[in-house]
Amino acid sequence: MSSLLIEEGHKVLIRMPSSNSKIVHIRSATQKINLGKFGTFNASSLIGKPFNAAYDIQADGNVAFVDPKSLLEELGEEIDEDESSERNNSNLKDREENQKVTVEEIARLKKDMQEGKIAATEIIKTLVNNNSSHDNKTKFAQLKFIKRKARKYSKRFEAMEPTARNLCEYYFNTKPQKTRGIRVDSLAQIMCFANVMASSNILVCDSTGGLVLSALLERMTHGDRDLGGRLFAMLDGDMPNFDIVKEMNTAEGVVERTIDYLSWSRIEPVEGEGTDDSLVHNSHYLFPSTLSEQPIAAPETTDEKALERHTKKVAAIARTRAARAKLAPTAFDGLIIVSQFEVTDILAKLIPFVGYSRPVVVHSQYKEALVPAYLMMRASPDYVNAQITDTMTREYQVPVSGLGTHPFMTTSGTGGYILSATRVYAGDGPLLTASAKKKMGMGQAAQTSKKRKL
Amino acid sequence: MAAVGKEDHSPFTKYGKTIQDGDMVIAYVNPLDLQAVKIVKDGTMNNKYGAFDHNSIIGKPFGTRVLSKKGNGHITFLHPTPELWTACLPHRTQILYMPDIALVSSLLDLKPGAVVIESGTGSGSFSHSIARTIAPTGTLHTFEYHEERVLKFKDELASHDLSSIIHVNHRNVCKDGFGLTGVSDAVFLDLPSPWEAVAAAKETFKKGKVGRICTFSPAIEQVQRTCEELEKFGFYDVRMFETLIRRQEIKTLQKKPLPTRDNVTGFTKRESPKRKRDGQDDEDEEAAEGGEKEDEEAATGDKADQVVVSRTVQNVAGHTSFLVFASIFIE
Numbered sequence: 001m002s003s004l005l006i007e008e009g010h011k012v013l014i015r016m017p018s019s020n021s022k023i024v025h026i027r028s029a030t031q032k033i034n035l036g037k038f039g040t041f042n043a044s045s046l047i048g049k050p051f052n053a054a055y056d057i058q059a060d061g062n063v064a065f066v067d068p069k070s071l072l073e074e075l076g077e078e079i080d081e082d083e084s085s086e087r088n089n090s091n092l093k094d095r096e097e098n099q100k101v102t103v104e105e106i107a108r109l110k111k112d113m114q115e116g117k118i119a120a121t122e123i124i125k126t127l128v129n130n131n132s133s134h135d136n137k138t139k140f141a142q143l144k145f146i147k148r149k150a151r152k153y154s155k156r157f158e159a160m161e162p163t164a165r166n167l168c169e170y171y172f173n174t175k176p177q178k179t180r181g182i183r184v185d186s187l188a189q190i191m192c193f194a195n196v197m198a199s200s201n202i203l204v205c206d207s208t209g210g211l212v213l214s215a216l217l218e219r220m221t222h223g224d225r226d227l228g229g230r231l232f233a234m235l236d237g238d239m240p241n242f243d244i245v246k247e248m249n250t251a252e253g254v255v256e257r258t259i260d261y262l263s264w265s266r267i268e269p270v271e272g273e274g275t276d277d278s279l280v281h282n283s284h285y286l287f288p289s290t291l292s293e294q295p296i297a298a299p300e301t302t303d304e305k306a307l308e309r310h311t312k313k314v315a316a317i318a319r320t321r322a323a324r325a326k327l328a329p330t331a332f333d334g335l336i337i338v339s340q341f342e343v344t345d346i347l348a349k350l351i352p353f354v355g356y357s358r359p360v361v362v363h364s365q366y367k368e369a370l371v372p373a374y375l376m377m378r379a380s381p382d383y384v385n386a387q388i389t390d391t392m393t394r395e396y397q398v399p400v401s402g403l404g405t406h407p408f409m410t411t412s413g414t415g416g417y418i419l420s421a422t423r424v425y426a427g428d429g430p431l432l433t434a435s436a437k438k439k440m441g442m443g444q445a446a447q448t449s450k451k452r453k454l
Numbered sequence: 455m456a457a458v459g460k461e462d463h464s465p466f467t468k469y470g471k472t473i474q475d476g477d478m479v480i481a482y483v484n485p486l487d488l489q490a491v492k493i494v495k496d497g498t499m500n501n502k503y504g505a506f507d508h509n510s511i512i513g514k515p516f517g518t519r520v521l522s523k524k525g526n527g528h529i530t531f532l533h534p535t536p537e538l539w540t541a542c543l544p545h546r547t548q549i550l551y552m553p554d555i556a557l558v559s560s561l562l563d564l565k566p567g568a569v570v571i572e573s574g575t576g577s578g579s580f581s582h583s584i585a586r587t588i589a590p591t592g593t594l595h596t597f598e599y600h601e602e603r604v605l606k607f608k609d610e611l612a613s614h615d616l617s618s619i620i621h622v623n624h625r626n627v628c629k630d631g632f633g634l635t636g637v638s639d640a641v642f643l644d645l646p647s648p649w650e651a652v653a654a655a656k657e658t659f660k661k662g663k664v665g666r667i668c669t670f671s672p673a674i675e676q677v678q679r680t681c682e683e684l685e686k687f688g689f690y691d692v693r694m695f696e697t698l699i700r701r702q703e704i705k706t707l708q709k710k711p712l713p714t715r716d717n718v719t720g721f722t723k724r725e726s727p728k729r730k731r732d733g734q735d736d737e738d739e740e741a742a743e744g745g746e747k748e749d750e751e752a753a754t755g756d757k758a759d760q761v762v763v764s765r766t767v768q769n770v771a772g773h774t775s776f777l778v779f780a781s782i783f784i785e
């Protein structure tokens with residue numbers, strides 16, 4: 001049965017009440033995990049517990065699973081359920097003197113809490129009980145007050161699974177440049193536009209540190225089972241730079257089995273490398289090493305390091321060759337581009353490898369970066385259904401009081417633009433010219449569109 | 455647990471390369487004119503583009519684009535996808551569209567192997583997408599109380615080879631629950647009164663892991679009641695979203711030169727642009743709604759006199775529905 005429990009060796013995305021997040025790697029059970037100002041806890045106490053749940057750091061340094069209803073129950077007594085009374089927020093004054101507990105006393109309580117003498121909820125209760133305006137507030141305002149205090153004093157965090165979605169949200173909030181501004185909703189749409197199936201074989205240009213590959217991997221694997229799907233990633237440099245993939249908890253061997261990669265500069269064989277396999281054994285062309293013209297013979301030495309280096313080089317050549325052989329005409333079930341390079345250049349190089357009736361999906365933070373490719377697609381007989389879209393996602397406050405320390409998803413601004421199209425086979429048979437199309441009333445589309453309801 | 459590779463060969467879970475006798479294709483003219491067609495040897499398709507012999511595309515690659523018999527349009531024979539199906543399926547109810555489908559799939563953590571519960575099935579728009587995402591090792595249990603819709607959907611599943619991934623149940627989930635315990639990773643409720651199914655939905659979740667639920671409701675009053683019920687049954691981390699997709703309209707404008715003086719008459723003369731593209735603006739207005747307007751001239755014309763402009767299409771559908779998500783842990 002699948003159970004999503006935290007294991008030794010896992011990475012965990014920790015969300016703290018301040019809305020700060022941090023990725024921690026539980027290397028061993030004996031470890032202490034340091035969350036900075038927020039505190040430290042024993043890794044062993046988190047192992048075997050569920051992901052995507054909340055935990056309290058206790059005085060002994062162990063964490064305790066927080067029953068989602070407990071915050072409510074613990075503090076619920078402080079909330080007056082009697083909604084019939086005429087109370088409202090209109091005559092509240094936001095003043096320090098509403099709080100009867102002195103600053104010194106709060107400091108002492110805080111110290112007690114840090115030393116583990118009292119629970120964080122104790123402080124919150126004290127603050128709530130001594131807030132003179134509390135009872136006059138509406139239920140909702142009371143909850144908000146409690147939540148704000150909880151954020152300040154509690155030692156509660158959420159242990160999230162580092163899924164592509166959670167990592168996407170994490171990077172969007174902390175380092176959006178790293179992931180090229182992809183927001184959760186745009187990543188989700190890329191997966192739909194690209195019709196990602198477990199059995200797909202997808203060509204990917206990922207300059208997002210591996211976020212796109214992570215999302216694809218997730219949709220194409222199930223534990224350590226081989227579902228047939230493959231990914232082929234173009235490397236911006238000579239070495240893979242997909243560290244976000246490593247932040248997910250993938251089963252061993254899955255990444256290696258699923259992802260092939262090739263440097264942009266290796267799409268065509270390097271001169272002198274030849275194409276026959278015999279050269280693998282004495283080639284001078286190496287990945288990621290130099291391009292010396294001299295063939296490399298096995299070094300005449302017994303130095304183990306030198307021999308090991310040689311073996312690695314030979315293996316690297318073989319791998320590059322094997323990868324290049326997979327870049328065959330119409331071999332791929334889709335092309336996904338979130339790249340630092342010019343989209344039209346990428347398409348010119350890679351489109352022959354994309355199968356017919358297969359999607360091409362490009363994401364960019366900037367609409368203008370997509371426009372030349374869009375116009376090219378519109379003018380080409382090789383694409384249909386080219387469109388540029390963006391997404392508007394709004395998060396609303398919900399009328400509940402429970403757990404959840406996450407920040408609101410940024411509601412203004414954009415998660416970027418997506419250019420999507422389908423490659424088609426215009427191979428045989430005549431095609432209409434643009435002017436002929438106009439004459440023949442191909443404005444049909446525009447008329448039907450009026451009837452469409454969304 | 456399901457065996458790996460329950461072999462189904464559904465076009466919604468696995469691509470094919472060439473069109474074969476018996477395959478389903480999507481005959482695509484533009485984003486608003488597309489139609490699912492079953493290709494049969496010696497069959498013909500009739501529509502406003504004329505008669506079309508199926509034999510002429512059997513053996514051709516999916517994605518083959520041909521000129522219609524009448525010469526009035528290009529038809530492209532596309533491989534089916536859940537997104538294309540959503541755009542051309544027979545509507546029996548309101549359906550979910552791609553932007554909501556994408557967000558829900560992501561926030562419910564759908565992926566291969568997931569066991570999902572859905573109600574109501576409606577027209578099966580979302581069901582197809584779920585199947586694509588959880589195949590080949592996942593299962594969708596979908597529940598619908600309207601008998602005719604159940605039967606229609608069963609027929610569709612058989613013809614789309616999805617019966618081993620999607621199990622259809624004829625049942626009133628608000629009254630009778632789901633009849634499943636401890637099996638699901640995610641639950642999706644698109645019902646008029648989702649709160650009536652929350653308690654029953656809780657029963658269906660796998661034990662020992664955190665499960666996810668989503669409800670889809672157009673009205674805030676429904677959201678209110680659902681949230682209360684979710685909280686009552688121990689669901690937490692409740693978040694609510696609304697998502698919209700906005701099409702960008704892109705076109706090429708001809709630059710208009712500044713007026714000059716006519717030396718003969720002395721009046722201001724308005725220079726007409728080199729290539730007349732009058733009325734283009736109006737055309738594009740229509741195309742912006744989703745029509746397949748080819749910007750060939752834009753790409754090939756005299757660039758110096760043109761400027762490429764873009765804007766967000768104004769008439770986006772104002773409001774779809776509220777998506778409420780929550781988590782649950784059952785020991």
Ligand SMILES: C[S@@+](CC[C@H](N)C(=O)[O-])C[C@H]1O[C@@H](n2cnc3c(N)ncnc32)[C@H](O)[C@@H]1O
Pocket residue numbers: 547548549550573574575576577578579580581597598599600603625626627628629644645646
């Ligand atoms: C809006 S439709 C669902 C559309 C679906 N999400 C789609 O994408 O095609 C709602 C469906 O729920 C069904 N329904 C309503 N109440 C139900 C109940 N208590 N049990 C089962 N199905 C119900 C209705 O018959 C209707 O078909």
